[in-house]
Amino acid sequence: xxxxxxxxxxxxxxxxxxxxxxxxxxxxxxxxxxxxxxxxxxxxxxxxxxxxxxxxxxxxxxxxxxxxxxxxxxxxxxxxxxxxxxxxxxxxxxxxxxxxxxxxxxxxxxxxxxxxxxxxxxxxxxxxxxxxxxxxxxxxxxxxxxxxxxxxxxxxxxxxxxxxxxxxx
Amino acid sequence: xxxxxxxxxxxxxxxxxxxxxxxxxxxxxxxxxxxxxxxxxxxxxxxxxxxxxxxxxxxxxxxxxxxxxxxxxxxxxxxxxxxxxxxxxxxxxxxxxxxxxxxxxxxxxxxxxxxxxxxxxxxxxxxxxxxxxxxxxxxxxxxxxxxxxxxxxxxxxxxxxxxxxxxxx
Numbered sequence: 001x002x003x004x005x006x007x008x009x010x011x012x013x014x015x016x017x018x019x020x021x022x023x024x025x026x027x028x029x030x031x032x033x034x035x036x037x038x039x040x041x042x043x044x045x046x047x048x049x050x051x052x053x054x055x056x057x058x059x060x061x062x063x064x065x066x067x068x069x070x071x072x073x074x075x076x077x078x079x080x081x082x083x084x085x086x087x088x089x090x091x092x093x094x095x096x097x098x099x100x101x102x103x104x105x106x107x108x109x110x111x112x113x114x115x116x117x118x119x120x121x122x123x124x125x126x127x128x129x130x131x132x133x134x135x136x137x138x139x140x141x142x143x144x145x146x147x148x149x150x151x152x153x154x155x156x157x158x159x160x161x162x163x164x165x166x167x168x169x
Numbered sequence: 170x171x172x173x174x175x176x177x178x179x180x181x182x183x184x185x186x187x188x189x190x191x192x193x194x195x196x197x198x199x200x201x202x203x204x205x206x207x208x209x210x211x212x213x214x215x216x217x218x219x220x221x222x223x224x225x226x227x228x229x230x231x232x233x234x235x236x237x238x239x240x241x242x243x244x245x246x247x248x249x250x251x252x253x254x255x256x257x258x259x260x261x262x263x264x265x266x267x268x269x270x271x272x273x274x275x276x277x278x279x280x281x282x283x284x285x286x287x288x289x290x291x292x293x294x295x296x297x298x299x300x301x302x303x304x305x306x307x308x309x310x311x312x313x314x315x316x317x318x319x320x321x322x323x324x325x326x327x328x329x330x331x332x333x334x335x336x337x338x
C-alpha cells in the first residue's frame with residue numbers, strides 16, 4: 001500500500017553537498033528560506049506567532065534503502081535504521097525543527113537549517129512546547145555518542161575526527 | 170511534483186471514532202501497539218534503548234484538504250492550516266511523540282496513543298532530547314488556547330465544553 005504526497009514548497013539552504021551539511025538542526029546556525037508555493041500561502045496565516053517550526057521534507061538525493069546503517073554519530077557500529085535519523089530509510093522523509101525568523105508573503109526565513117539546498121517540502125507544523133517536549137528522555141546509543149563528540153557538525157567533520165573509521169553513508 | 174511512500178506498518182489503538190480520539194499524545198494515557206510489517210523488522214534493532222518515539226503516519230480517514238481551519242483547541246477562529254496540527258492538511262501526514270514500553274519481534278507497545286485504530290505507519294524515528302527539545306519556545310495562538318483549557322482530550326469533549334461554538338473538523 002502506498003500514499004502519495006504533493007510537494008508544497010522548496011527549502012533553500014547554503015548546503016550543496018551532503019558531506020558538508022549539518023547532520024541535525026541543533027548543530028547548525030545556518031540561515032535559509034522556505035519558498036512555499038503560492039497556492040499554499042494562505043495556509044501560513046498566524047504561523048508567525050510561533051518561534052519554531054517542524055519541517056517534514058523529502059530526502060531527494062540518491063541513496064539506497066537500508067534497514068541497518070552505520071550512523072554518522074557512531075559510524076563504527078551498524079544499527080537498525082529506525083533507531084537512527086539517517087536518510088536512507090524505507091521512506092525518505094526527514095524532520096527538522098528550525099527557528100522561524102520571519103514570514104514575507106510565501107517566503108519563510110529560518111535559522112538552524114540542516115538540509116541540502118533544493119529540498120522538497122512536504123509539510124510545516126508549528127512546534128508546540130506543551131506537545132513536543134518530553135522530560136525523562138532516554139536516547140539509547142545517541143546519548144552515548146552525542147556525549148563523546150563535542151562539535152559533530154557534518155559527516156565530513158565526523159569522518160575526519162575518526163579517520164580510521166568507515167563512513168556510514 | 171509528487172512523492173510516494175510505502176506503508177511500513179499499522180498502529181493499533183483503542184480509538185475507532187475521530188471525535189473520541191485525543192487530539193495530541195500529551196493529552197492521552199492510552200496504550201496501543203505498532204505492528205511493523207515483518208520485512209522492516211530488522212530496522213528496529215537498538216530502538217529499545219529509546220524511551221520515546223516519533224511516529225509519522227497517514228491520516229487515513231476521509232477529509233477535505235483545507236488551507237484555513239477552525240482548530241479543535243479554539244474552534245471559534247479560523248487559522249492557516251500550517252499554524253495548526255489539524256489533519257485536513259495539504260499532505261495528510263501526522264506526527265506523534267509516544268512513549269516506548271517494549272518491543273517484541275515486530276510489535277512495539279506504546280503509551281500516549283492519539284491516533285485512530287488502523288492508522289497506516291510511514292516512519293519511526295527515535296526521539297532524541299538533544300535534537301528535539303527547544304527552550305524559549307513561543308507557540309502563538311496555541312499557548313493561549315492551551316492555557317485556557319484544563320483537560321482538552323478529544324474533539325467531542327472540546328465541543329461539549331463550548332456548546333455554542335462550531336466544531337472545526
